[in-house]
Structures are given as C-alpha cells and as structure tokens.
Amino acid sequence: MTRKIVRDLVAQRVLLVEDGNHGEYRPRPDEFVDVGVPFIRAADMSSGTINFDSAGKINTIARNRIRKGIGNPGDVILSHKGTVGRVAVAPMDSPNFVCSPQTTFWRSLDLSVLNQRFLRYAMLSPSFARQLEVLKGQTDMAPYVSLTDQRSIELELPPIEVQRAVAKVLGALDDKIAANDKAFKISRDLAHSNYVRATRAGDRLTIREVAQLVARGVTPKYVESDGVTILNQKCVRNQWINLNPSRMTKESSIRSDKLLHRYDVLVNSTGAGTLGRVARWTLDIRATADSHVTIVRFDPTLIDPVCAGFGLLQIEKEVEGLAEGSTGQTELRRDLLAGLEIAVPDKAIQKSIGAELTALDELALGLQQESDILAATRDEILPLLMSGKIRVREAEKVVEGIV
DSSP, X not given: OEEEEHHHHHHTTSEEEEEOOOGGGSOOGGGEESSSEEEEOGGGEETTEEOTTTSEEEOHHHHHHOOSOEEOTTOEEEEEESEEEEEEEOOTTXXXXXXXXXXXXXXXXXXXXXXXXXXXXXXXXXXXXXXXXHHHTSSSSSOBOOHHHHTTOEEEEOOHHHHHHHHHHHHHHHHHHHHHHHHHHHHHHHHHHHHHHHGGGSEEEEHHHHEEEEEEOBOOOBOXXXXXXXXXXXXXXXXXXXXTTOEEEOGGGSOGGGSOOTTOEEEEOBSTTTTTOEEEOOOXXXXXXXXXXXXXXXXXXXXXXXXXXXXXXXTHHHHHTTOBSXXXXXXXXXXXXXXXXXXXXXXXXXXXXHHHHHHHHHHHHHHHHHHHHHHHHHHHHHHHHHHTSSOHHHHHHHHHTTO
C-alpha cells in the first residue's frame, strides 16, 4: 500500500478534484427551475447515490455561465460543507449535472494508476474519514473542508491490479444495491400511479372526517436499551420511513394511543425544509414518534387506511404549504392538517385497491431490507480489505454467498 497526497496526484494529472464554488457565476434564485440541470447539494446524496429527481435544477443561462464543478458520469462526489463526508457516485447513465458549493467531484484522469471505482472505496475508508474529521473542525463556522484542505489528504493506494480486484468485489454489492434501488422506485411509482387512477371515480374527504387521531407524538425520555423505538423527523424522507436515525424511549413515557399502528401516517411538523414530509408506517414493531411529528390514524370503519394513507401522500406539497411562523421556527397546526382534503377511491373498491398497494409496498420494503444487508456487508468488508486483514479472494467468497 502506497500513501499518496492528493495534491501530488493532481499535479501529476492522475486525479482531478474540483468543487462547485462558482463565485460571481453562482446561479441566482430566479435561475432555479422545475426542469433543468441538476445542482447537486449534500442533501441530494444518500446511501452512496445521488437523487437527481429531488435535486434543485438550474436553467440553461446559469449552466452556460458556470465553468467549475461540472460533473461527469462515474464521478465520485464528496460533501465538504455543513454536512461533511457524504460520498456518492454518479451512475454511468446520469444526466449532466453541476456541483453546488457544498460538493466536490473527484475524477481519475489516469486509469492505469488510479481505478475510478476504487477511488470511491478509498474515500469511504477509515483513513480518509479520520482525515476529514480533523480537517472539518478547523474553522469557527460550520464544518468545512476547503478544496485546498481536500488536496492535503493522503490516499492509500495499492497496486492497480489490487485496486481493480477490490473495486470488482465491492462493486458487485453496489451493483446489486443499485438494481434494488431502481426496482424500489418502479414499485413506488406504480403504486402511486395506480392509486391516482383509482381515485378518478372516487370522492374527496377531509382528513378530519375519517381520522381517529391527529396528534403530535411524545416528548421522549431516551434510553439505550429495553425501550420503544421512537422516530424523529430524520426518519421521514422521500415518503418512506428510515429507522436508522431512530432512537429508543422509555415505554412509561408513552400514552397508549400514541404507540404506532400499522398504516398510521407520520407528518413532519416543525422546521423549514423538513415540515410537511409525509410517510406511511407499515412495520409491526413497537414504536412511536417524537413531538416534532404528527401521527394521523384513519378509522378503518370509515375508510380503508391504506387508501387514506396514499391520499395523504398525494398532497405532501399542500401540507408543506400550511407552515406557520418565522424561518427556522415553522410549525404545522394539527387543525389545519385535519382540514385538508384527500382524494379517495370509491368505497366499493377501496379494499381491493388497498390490497394491491400493500403488495407493492411489501415488495419495496423487501428490496430496501436486502439493500441494507448488502450495504452492511460492504461496510464491514471495506476496512478489512483496505487494511489487508483479509485478501480479495476471501472477500469474494463472502460476496458470492449473498449476491
């Protein structure tokens, strides 16, 4: 293993590292549009991938003015400001995109020296993470690792043949995760399009008319073990529940009606940028939500709760528009939420539509759970490979057993 300083690799034209600090050429607010060139921020990076759909978009005028931070398919993207240390790869079929001032692209210019796919794993290694951790705390402002500081980082590079072998074995896991992500998106899109089609001959009802409960969650008393899972606003994203940011709270601190029921809907209710996000609860574990999240529980004697939940997902933008208060202190009043109308299918077909949507959701959940296992395996193998504690052949046997 050879340690190379990034600035030396840049000087030797082996590596290009470029951020999105566009100075006077930065896109203006009025140049952000609904359809345009993705402008990638740290928030658009998750689980090693870039969400081009949710990213902000800039128009052609802004794009043509920009000369720096223009990404290519295959680039490794690093978040370096505010949220430091997220690493994602632009897929080979990615659209044209531009890095924001929060992100930097890393691109191998000489594949005989530095394998592009290995570069991603080098940037996920414990050694790289430790160096970022030191560098990001050198300012009095928010965490920040400048371009100059990024170029001071040392990369651990084995011979190119080993780089290729490591990239191949870990890449097999990432390829499977990417395939799962695509299938996940298809199942979700299909569920939503089927629901919208089913509501064309349906009705519109206020949430208040068909809900048993519209209430904020509990004030948690956190415990490390033997508690009940408690979800916060970070758990609600992209109309899906992610348990990774959840914690545990004392069961004695929870009113019985605030223990989540299957098919409850969770609505983020505080803070600009997070308020209004909606997701359905479809698991069978004991859990609740904290007081920043509103729990909506539909009455199954009045409406199919699956259909009602999808109806609420459809109006996420309207929910976001109910925010009151100053920036940073925005709140969602439950009476305003309860007064919103949702579109629902005719009652005669709600049960069958609900069953169809549940089947698609269970497929999506299975894909997500498989990807979580694959990612955990990759993250476990990576440091062992990079430190030489296991050989590539040993890692291949592990991967062959699960892919």
